[in-house]
Amino acid sequence: MSSPGHHRDREAPARCCSYHTVQRRLPVLRWLPQYSLWWLQLDLLAGVTVGLTVVPQALAYAEVAALPVQYGLYSSFMGCFVYCLLGTSKDVTLGPTAIMSLLVSSYAFHDPAYAILLTFLSGCIQLAMGLLHLGFLLDFVSCPVIKGFTSAASVIISFNQVKNILGLHNIPRQFFLQVYHTFQRIGETRAGDALLGLVCLAVLVGLRAMKGHIARIHRVELLSVRISRLIVWATATARNALVVLFAGLVAYSFQVMGSQPFTLTGETPQGLPPFQLPPFSKAEANSTVPFSEMVQDLGAGLAVVPLMGLLETVAIAKAFGMVSGLPCRFPGCQSLRSSHGEGTAVNAQTGVCTPAGGLITGTLVLLSLAYLTSLFYYIPKAALAAVIICAVAPMFDARIFRTLWRVKRLDLVPLCVTFLLCFWEVQYGIVAGILVSGVLLLYTIARPRIKLSEEGVLLMQPASSLHFPAVESLRDAMHRWALAVSPPRCVILDCTYVSSLDYTVVMGLADLLQEFQKRGVTLTFSGLQGHVLQVLLSADLEGFQHFPSVEEAGK
């Protein structure tokens, strides 16, 4: 969890190289010395359970990212090991997520070289953001933007898998084209894939519902009850692995019998790729794509992927790490969590003790890469599609539209902009959403509400601070209500709610004072806060008059 700046309030002044500092930078040192056998048992149980969820999901997310299936596994184990050394929150597991896979699919163009470079550069950018204390940039991604994006992502990813459930091939990546081609070619549906996919979906939904209904295991109950409950719980928790295993067995039986009604995953290379630097250039048929061109191809991905990556990690860590007192930066949006909160949620439920649980999970992934790749051949794509759809469907939040309508209608604008544009291109949706919420924010600042009332003279009261873009709006209001009427009217400007003034506002007020003087009326100030008054006095405005309260000003 690398939210820049969120450790701020825990940073007591410490000597540079003390053991405490090293411990803070390398949190593994905090728990490793106290590690016990009992912890190992719990971590082992949690690690294996998470592994059974992570492995099938890794295969599935590779499909979402439009990359060869083994890349899902490659990206699953590294995070486990690194986080074990550097992580602070025992519940978090790092790995591929549906959202990230979707984003990567927009930039990787089915080419692992691009995906690897994007991952590497995103890491560099996140690191730079941390070092430069740019974490506050995340504050400018508002809740409606995140909700809009995750809801759209849920729809996009789910629909993207419909083609696998129907057994259709060569469907384009773009959402609208995908919808068009999927429905146009719905007649080509392969019965085997469709049947298997629907069965898997039904089983997954059923198991998930069941899990929600198991009561907690209590020590006082009969052993048989406890054991049967544990079995149900384990089945429900490892449902992804079970469904994939079951589907794979069915496919294998058909293969042995000489027919194959399912679309299979196919060959997966065994073992690990060589450990090497990311590809800074790329050899093509008869030329080389240089680094600069690859970076240009990645384009907006280099901003969107690191940003969303940080947001996602922080969202998860906050949801589960909060209990340990970590203040995390993320405005209360639950939706990102469900996307890779699965492993994390399992961790929390199985009572994981230390980040060592991640070691077990990582080892499991490595083992599956070493020994199971030949079996991955038989996994039907329809089963993976069912796993994906079940994982991402909860990210769709239909209630948010009603909630925003009730709570704050203006926030529907960034929500809808993000939601709708995401179907065109995910990054356009996010960027447009951030821009729209930024513009709305600036607009409210540029056009503060000004309350008008009559107290003998005209009383004008800005409802919030006056920043430089608001000068024009204030001037307009003064002209409309006091100077452009005949005869011109005296005004009391009640600054009770004004907590800061900048130079542009001060100059605007100076101009207004002059204009009032020219028209033979007065502009009086009241309710100035201490430092605001100081700013106005230091500017030495001609004709500046102020009173502590409206009553005294009105006399």
Add this chain to the structure above:
Amino acid sequence: MSSPGHHRDREAPARCCSYHTVQRRLPVLRWLPQYSLWWLQLDLLAGVTVGLTVVPQALAYAEVAALPVQYGLYSSFMGCFVYCLLGTSKDVTLGPTAIMSLLVSSYAFHDPAYAILLTFLSGCIQLAMGLLHLGFLLDFVSCPVIKGFTSAASVIISFNQVKNILGLHNIPRQFFLQVYHTFQRIGETRAGDALLGLVCLAVLVGLRAMKGHIARIHRVELLSVRISRLIVWATATARNALVVLFAGLVAYSFQVMGSQPFTLTGETPQGLPPFQLPPFSKAEANSTVPFSEMVQDLGAGLAVVPLMGLLETVAIAKAFGMVSGLPCRFPGCQSLRSSHGEGTAVNAQTGVCTPAGGLITGTLVLLSLAYLTSLFYYIPKAALAAVIICAVAPMFDARIFRTLWRVKRLDLVPLCVTFLLCFWEVQYGIVAGILVSGVLLLYTIARPRIKLSEEGVLLMQPASSLHFPAVESLRDAMHRWALAVSPPRCVILDCTYVSSLDYTVVMGLADLLQEFQKRGVTLTFSGLQGHVLQVLLSADLEGFQHFPSVEEAGK
């Protein structure tokens, strides 16, 4: 004067095609029917006087823009005629200005084709801004940015003319290179140019000072006094024309005597260029530069030039149009005015009656194009340089640094950023200044001041409204002061100064309420304004408690 939206408050509901509507769109119809001989006399006097200022300045500004000298005149007459039809403010004259010339020089690359295309596209963009009601964008150019830019422009333009006064050739355009080369080659100074330039400067400064000291002409005084005063006034007002004329005569005499100690303006084509569409492509030695490439070459100029153009026009119109009750959008920055306020100021002083004064000025420019171009040959560049330096020197405002130090130190940041970066490239300075003031603005919004005090429990009072980027800061403060301490503390959040809440803030508060509940302490709200309370109630927060005042909440 085309500030989009500034007519807002004068737009009474009117039928679409009534005479009144036509009149509003074509203001010439307002004054033309009542035009009288007396008005004509006044307009004639004003028009001629302005013309005597405009013609030499037009020649000089063409030099600033690095364009052939006749382009200054071309751009001077069109504005006069168009404004005469469409203008509302009788005092305004439209034409080339020092600032615009400097900006154009950055994008035109000594090539009129680019300058013309830039002008045309800038007009289109300004028109579009008007139609789309984007005038509020101007509000985001703060006073310090404008001050920084105009002060830098004054230095850049003045120094740019030093080479002409010294008679140096082939000095590069970039400011720093210019400084370097000018000083390096100061030994090559041509005595004739330097002497003439300094004399012209001295005369101009002297005449300007004189003009400031003439008392108003009163009818009661003796005719001889009145006439002598009028002569002094006319000399001082037409000083640019007189100095250029005098310098030209000197140069001509030398020419006739067979020697030429001055660098002259040289050949100027007579008459007008053919009336045609702007060049949408450009023929070069052996290829054509297409439209798209030209637009790309203009680059940031297409944002900077229309924006600064609007700002400048609006600034002038405001300074002189205010008296006629036009509310104009411009935060009180006087500095842009002096750059083309010259003609406008003269207009105001000579008692111009209607925009018809512009007709006379325009005709004068046309006449000089028709009959005087052969004489322009003899105008020494040093004299034009003196005219320019005198015109732009007043734009430098040294006091602003001290004023800002006194009034609002934070505003020194955008001022200095703009001022210094302008020396590198003018557009970088403006864009960086706008961005810096925007970031400072967003920062103050993202990090509102929160006042802490003890009222039995902890009392937290945000000093201004809470917008979505502020959630994190609020959460951090709550953690630091209430949740991360042991034992955790109860908090009253006093929202007296909070005038709006968005959904992200509401969700952040919901999360905080949960966290407080988990720790067994309470978070209570007080002083909620009506609609803020409504938003919070509609969000249906768990554990939400509010009291009208801090005292009641503290009980």
